[in-house]
Amino acid sequence: MIATNVLTPLAATILAQADQTIAPSTLKSLEFELPDSGGDWALFAGIAVAIVAAIWLYIRDTRMLSRGWTMFLAMLRVSVLAALIVIALNPQERTQRQAYRPSQVVLLVDTSTSMQQPASDPRTQETAEPLSRIDAVRQLLADSELIEQLREQHTVDIYTFDSDLSEARHHFSTRYVPEGQPVAPTGDPQEEPVVDWDELLETRGLSTRMGDSVDKLLAEVKSRTLAGVVVFGDGVSNAGRDVGTANERAKKNSIRLFSVGVGSTEPPLNLQLAKLIAPTDVQKGDAFELTALVRGDGLEGRTVKVSLQKRHSEESEAVIVETKEATLLEDGIPVEVTFEQTGDEAGEFEYTVQAALASETVESRPDDNVAARSVNVFDRPLRILVIAGGPMRDYRFSKNTLHRHRSMEIDVWLQTGSVGISQDADDLLFDFPETREELFGYDVVMAFDPDWSEIPEEGQQWLEEWVANEGGGMILVAGDVYTPQLAAAADDFTSILKLYPVVLEEVSMTLGSRDKSAEAWKLGLTQEGKAAAFLQVTDDPSTAMAVWEEFPGVYRCYPTRGRKGGTTVYAEFTDPLARGGDGQPVLLAAQRYSQGQTVYLGSPEMWRLRAMDEEFYDRFWIKLVRKAAEGRTKRGLQRGMLILQGADYDVGQTVPLRARVLNSQYRPLEQQTLGIDVYDPTGKPMVPPLTLRQDRNRPAEFVGDFRVALPGRYRLELSIPDSSETVVNEISVSLPKLEAASMQQDVQRLKSLVEETGGRYLSINEAAAELPALLPNMGQEFVIDQRLRELWDRQWVMFLLVGLLSVEWLTRKLLKLA
Structure with a gap:
């Protein structure tokens, strides 16, 4: 049978993966199946004997x-036997299509935030601002001839890594054409897409997993033509x-x-302001302290000047109020510098x-001073x-904490x-405030699963008006008893339910069921939750998330079936069995409600945080109250307000931003x-400027976010229209x-990574000159399709054999031979 020339799926896949600038070539060859067994040789021996016998018989x-x-007559018989020999040899024409799989080089670049460190020791630089490590890698790949030199022999694929390995970020095709391979027609020449190196090598990661990332890449890249993997970091x-x-x-x-390798190999010489400890609230007229912890590397015994600057929140310029000197201790050991201040004027002050x-x-x-x-x-x-529906633990513990605080x-x-x-309270009430004036005199209302039916309908309307128009703040804590009643009687509590950032689910039984409360579930902090300042329960923001990761969690959370527009969710309940149509139940969320703010807490079990440290619990509630009171402290006829989740961020984090603007x-x-104009620590504006989009559910508010890439102070300026x-x-x-x-490479x-693999360590200054020669061309030719055609299996062969035998038979008849 004649084989058809069709590409198999595997062959098509291989061809698609081959470099498209190199066309497949076609080779043809003639093949015979020579005898290779005793039976085959016996067949050919028998045919040879038949030929000899035929000749002898015709002679006789x-x-x-x-x-x-x-x-x-002998020729006719021998021709038939010769044809049988040819058929036995099975002559075939083999047609092969061959292609070339080019050699491959993979470049893996570290894009963690440590690559923001200087590429070399600033003490050896002539410029005031040394190049960062990632900029040095970017210059090598974008501005030198390294990529072009590698493309002369290989395809080049670029990956990045930080806390995990990225997908392939960019592919450069090879310019190499093997000898004997035709170049595929490309039609009109097209320019290669421009590589956005700034976006490609943007530092993002907050940690570095070099071992895991390289191992994962090696498991994924399994090409026979892989010439090598180059790790930049x-x-x-x-x-x-x-x-x-x-x-x-x-x-x-x-x-x-x-x-x-990139980065200085010399021991660092650096001064760092490791921590600044300051109170968050001070009573007017009271004295307080700000303590700075200053440490140095390679600076033992040197004198350092530490200055304190003060700026009111409504002023643009800071003034120096005090300067002190201190002597640095041995490397890594901080020295304390304390400034004593007095709160002479009420307001929000920034101390630097x-x-x-x-x-x-x-x-x-x-930049860390x-x-x-x-x-x-x-x-x-x-x-x-x-207001509490009953003496639950969170009510008792949080009330006592706030009662002890001097600012509350x-x-x-x-x-x-x-x-x-x-x-423990300043005043003990036995009913809801009787007048609007009494209610409006409060800054925050904390509702621990209250019985809302005990508040008259007029009082419920006052609460909604107080939040919307007077900037009041509400903390709404869900519970087992009255929250289900609130959700079930939605028509009776319209004003109250407006204040909830979430839509409550109607439940037919309490949350205390043993089946649903057998295990504690950790808080599922969202990106907004990780950035929120009010959830940082330690002095050092960098250790705050470790507290929540260690926190065992809560056993139950009231189910929710929706999040209202404009709501910011900070944490979710992580029990997978509690998942509903809207996803995991909301555990902690907040929303701006006109001038005020409401905060929702879906579980009355935050008291479990006290088992780790009572100070964590106290800070949680104090900061949560201040979060709720933001609208109250900033209330007034102001046309513009910037609302941030926090004031401290890490490089690589996304900063969510909300602006409230009126005409x-x-x-x-x-x-x-x-x-809105955003200025980075060097004073350069973000280009293009950040654009906030109107919140469809809150027409007076605009939302957006941006990512911070440099350490230092970012300045945000919002110009009010008209x-x-x-x-x-x-x-x-x-x-x-x-x-x-x-601080040090x-x-x-880096040498341990490449040891005994056939590669070597290079400094970034050596890479452009030496790397191309160290990567051999591992390209291979391979068969992508072939076709075998049996040359004897033809109709004319059959007619030839029949014709020869017929002529022989007819001749013998005419000659009257037996």
Whole structure:
């Protein structure tokens, strides 16, 4: 049978993966199946004997005839036997299509935030601002001839890694054409797409898993034509497995590993303001302290000047209020510098401490010498009304915490209480405030699963009006008893349910069922939750998330079936069995409600945080109350307000931003977008400017976000339309603690990664000149399709054999031979 020339799926896949600039070639060859067994040789021996016998018989039978007839008849018989020999040899024509799989090189670049560190020791640089490590890699790949030199022999694929390996970020095709391979027609020449190196090599990761990432890449890239993998980085690996696993896999799979090191190899010389400790609230007239912890590397015994600056929230310029000197201790040991201040004026103040060496010294990193904290100086305490449906633990513990705080006054209405009970509070109530004036005198209302039916309908309307128009803040804690009743009787509590950031689910039984409460589930913090300042329960923001990761969690959470527009969810309940149509139940969320703010807490079990540390629990509730009171403390006829989730962020984090802007008639703006200017720590504006989009559910508010890429102070300026007023806010950005510790290139780790793999370590200054020669061309030719055609299996062959035998038979008849 004749085989058809059709590409198999495997062949088509291989051809698609081959470099498209190299066309397949076609080769044809003639093949015979020679005998290779005893049976095959016996067949051919039998045919040879038959030929000899045929010749002998015709010589004998035609001895009475002329020699010509003998030769003619013998030729006919021998021709048939010869044809049988040819058929037995099975002649075939083989047609092969061959292609070329080009050699491949993979470049793997570290894009963790440690690559923001200087590429070399600033003490050896002539420029004031040394190049960062990632910029040095970017220059090597974008501006040097390295990529083009590699493309002369290989295809080049670029991957990145930080806390995990990325997908392939970019592919460069090879320019190599093997000898004898035709170049495929490409039609009109097209320009290659321009590579956005800034976006491609943008630093994002808050940790570095070098060992895991390289090992994962080696498991994914299994090409026979892989010439080598080149890792660009500073050798930092502060999470995951060591590089030994990746090294073993490379040796097992015979993959060459190369490492290109970037970063100073000299011990660092650096001054750092490690921490600034300051109170968040101070009573007007009271004295307080700000303590700066200053440490140095390679600066033992040197004198450092530490200055304190103060700026009111409504002012743009800070003033220096005090300067002190201190002597640095041995490397890594901080020295305390304390400033004593007095809260003479009420308001929000930003205190900035800056450390500088007394003599001129070029540091390894000059941008970690500043820290800032906000201090609220209050002339009157926050007034808080606590309403509780029963004496639940969170009610008791949080009430006592707030009652002890000097900046807060607590009035309590325990709905199950009676005259004569004792409660830690400034005033004990037995009913809801009787007048609007009494209610409007409070800054925050905390509702612990209250019986809303005990509040008259007029009082419920007052609450909604107080939040919307007076900037009041509400903390709504769900519980087992009255929250299900609230959800079931939605028509009776319209004003109250408006204030909830979530839509409550109707349930037919309480949350205390043993089947649903057998295990504690951790808080599922969202990105907004990880960035929220009010959830940072330690002095150091970098350790705050570790507290929530260690926190065992809560056993139950009230089910929700929706999140209202404009709601920010900070945490979800992680029990997979509690998942509903809207996803996991909301555990912690907040929403801006006109001038005020409401906060929802879906579980009355935050008291479990006290088992870790009572201070964590106290800070949680104090910061949560201040979060709810933001609208109250900033209330007034202001046309613009910037709302941030926090003031401190790590490099690589996304900063969610919300702006509330009104027109000159104090009504929502009639526009879909709003521009805001963001200035990075170097003073350069973000290009293009950040654009906020109108919240469809809150026309007066605009939302957006941006990512911070540099450590230092970012300044946000919002110009109010049709006004000279400008709203200004600032955030502080620092390197993550894990990444900030990498001041020096880890050459030994980079060498351990490539040891005995056939590759080697190179410095970034050596890479462009030496790397191309170290990567051999591993390209291969391969067959993508072939066709076999049996040459004897033809109709004419059959007619030929029949014809020869017929002529022989007819001739013998005519010659009257037996």
